[in-house]
Amino acid sequence: MDVKKNDFERLIRENKDTIYTVCYMFSKDQDEVADLYQESLINLWKGLSQMKPDGNVKGWIYRVALNTCISLERKKKSRPTVRLTMDIDPFDSSDNRTAQVDMLHKRISKLQPFDRAIILLWLEDISYDEIGQILGISTSNVSVRLVRIREQLKKMSND
Secondary structure (H helix, E strand, O other): OOHHHHHHHHHHHHHHOOOHHHHHHHHHOOHHHHHHHHHHHHHHHHHHOOOOOOOHHHHHHHHHHHHHHHHHHHHHHOOOOOOOOOOOOOOOOHHHHHHHHHHHHHHHHOOOHHHHHHHHHOOOOHHHHHHHHOOOOOOHHHHHHHHHHHHHHHOOOOO
């Protein structure tokens, strides 16, 4: 059990940014991102024995984190929620780059979960082949979907 625990801790240390990035693309609310991150860690731990030692570790991590976030998003949509509001925005920043990142994040969050996963992996500079392997679709399907997703993002308003 200690070997498994040590391997898991090393795996998480080396890939924590990847997991966080996936979670952040599904929510900007810090508490919700933390919940998604924790659920992803739980699912990674549960699936550790299924990971192939010679396989694509980063791809496996993306797949588990994406599936976790997509599943929780579906559950969230089926439950009514009440949003609490604050008078201040802790994420507010006046610089132009942050405003552009916020705009992109808002637009991406409007996409369907599967399309969100594709664009996230593309933004992480993952090859089309790897994206296809992670999501279980063909490379040409990745290419076609990315063109459609980018067009969809361009047409969205900033609301």
